Amino acid sequence: MRIDRFSHLDWQGILSGIAQDVEPHLGQGRVADYIPALAEQDPRAFAMAFTSLRGETYAVGQSDRPFSIQSISKVFTLVLALQLEGEGLWSRVGREPSGTPFNSIVQLEREKGRPRNPFINAGAIAVTDSVVGHCGSASPAQTILSFVRRCAGSDAPAIDERVAASERDYGDRNRALGYFMKSFGVVKNAVPDVLDTYFSQCAIAMSAAELSRAGLFLAGGGNDPRTGEAISDHERVDRVNATMMLCGHYDMSGDFAFRVGLAGKSGVGGGILAVIPEVGCVTVWSPGLNAAGNSLAGTLALEWFSERTGVNLF
Template identity: 60%
Template sequence: MKWQKILNEIRQEIQPELGNGKVANYIPALSEADPKAFGMAVVTTDGEIFTAGNATEPFSIQSISKVLTLTLALGFENENLFERVGREPSGSAFNSIVQLEQEGGIPRNPFINAGAIVVTDTIITHCNRQSGADLILDLARKLSCSGRVRVDDEVARSEALWGNRNRSLAYFMKSFGVLKNDPEEVLQAYFCQCALEMTCTELARAGLYLANDGVDPVSGEQVATHAHVNRINALMMTCGHYDMSGDFAFHVGLPGKSGVGGGILAIVPGVCAVAVWSPALNKAGNSLAGTLALELFSEKTSLNLF
C-alpha cells in the first residue's frame, strides 16, 4: 500500500472543504482553533508512520478519550459494566437528559456524555490511591509512546466552568443509584479526560491496539482482550459519531470515534489506525473535513469493511 501517496492525495483533494462547518464554541477554549487546519496520520500494525498536514500539531481530543476510558473500565469490570450502561445508538444529542429520564438513569451507550460519565465513575472505583485523571493520562501516554501528551489545563477549566449540563447528567444518574462515587470527583476526572491534548500521530499510535486484537504490535503488550476489542470496535462503529454514526458507517465503513475538538480516530482491523484532525464541525459535531478525508481514505485504500 502506498500510504504516503494516498495521504498526500487526500490532503490535496480536501483543501476546498477546509473551513466549512463551525468550530465548537460552547467550550470557549476550543473556539480559538484554526478552522482551516488539517492533519492526518496512519500508523500500521508494522509500526510504520505516515503523515500529512498538521499531523504533529496538538489538539484537544475531547470525546475520543472515551475509547481509552472504556478500555480501562472493561479491564476492571468486564461485561458487568453493561449493567449500568447500554450498547445501543441513542438517536439523541450527546448531552441529552430526556432519554436518560425515560430509561431509569441508564445511559444508552458509553460514548454519549452520560455513558462516558458512568465509565469514568467505574475507573474512579478501581483506581485506588491514584487519581482517575492520572490513570487515564498514564494510559494515553503509554499507548501513544509519548510523554508529551498532557491535559490542557485551560480546556479542563473551560470544561468545568461551562459543564453544567454534564453536572446535571451526573447528579441525575446519582439519584438513580447508577453513579457510585461522588459526582464532583467523577466530573473532575471526566473534564480532564476530555481535555487530553494529542497530535494525530500520537492518537493513531495510541489506537493501534484496536487494530491488532488488543495487542500493541510494536511493544507486544496485551492492552485489552480479544473480546473487549471486539466490543469497543463494535460500539465505535454503531455509536462513535453521535447521531450521525449510521451516516459515518455508510460512507466510511470503519469503526471510529470523533470529538468536538475536530479529531477522529478510525480503526482498520489487522491493518492500521488512522487519526485525522480538522476543527470545523458538521451539524452533528463531527469534523466536516475529517469525515470527508476518511471517506476518501476508505475509497482509495478499498479498506471499507463492507
C-alpha cells in the same frame, strides 16, 4: 495478516492526495464554541495520520500539533474501565445507538438513568465513574492519562489544564447528567469527583500522529504490534470496536458507517480516530464540525481514504 493485502499501496501518496483534495473544504463547518478554550482553533487546520500494524506512520498536514481529543478519550477510558470492572460495567451503560444529541438528558428520564451507550456524555460519565471507583488513592485523571500514554508509547500526551478549566466553567449540562444518574444509582461516587475526572480526560491533548499510534492496539486484537504488549484482550477489543461502529459519531453514526465503513470515534475538538482491524489506525483533525459535532472535513477525508485504499469493512 490482513495488512498484507494492502502492501502494494502507496500510503503516503494517498494521504498527500487526500490533503490536496480536502483543502477547498477546510474552514467549512463550525468550530466548537460552547467550550470557549476550543473556540480559538483555526478552522482551516488539518492533519491526517495512518499507522500500520507494522508500526509505520504516514502523515500529512499539522500531524505533530497537539489538539484536544475530547470525546475520543472515551474509547481509552472504556477499555480501562472494562479492565478494572469487567463485563459488569455493561449493567450500568448500554450498547445501543442513541439517535439523540451527545449531551441529551431526555433518554435518561425514559430509561431510568441508564445511558444508551458509553460514547454519549451520560454514558462516558458512568464509565468514568467506574474508573474513579477503582483507583483507590491514585488520581483517576492521571490513571487515564497514563493509560493513553502507554497506548501511544509516548509521554507527550498531556491534560490541557486551560481546556479542562473551561470544561468545568461551562459544564453545567454534564453536571445535570451526573446528578440525574446518581439519583438512580448508576453513578456511585461523588459527582464532583467524577466530573472533575471527566473534564480532565476530555482535555487530553495529543497529535494526530500520536493518536494513530495510540489506537493501534484496537486494530491489533488488543496487542501493541510495536512492543508485543497486550493492552487488552481480543474479545474485549472486538466489542469496543463494534460499539464504536454503532455509536461513535452520536446521531450521525449510521451515516459515518455508510460513508466510511470503519469503526471510529469523533470529538468536538475536530479529531476522529478510525480502526481498520488487522491493518492499522487512521486519524484526522480538522476543527470545523458538522451539525452532529463531527469534523466535517475529517469525515470527508476518511471517506476518501476508505474508497482509495479499499480498507472499509464491507
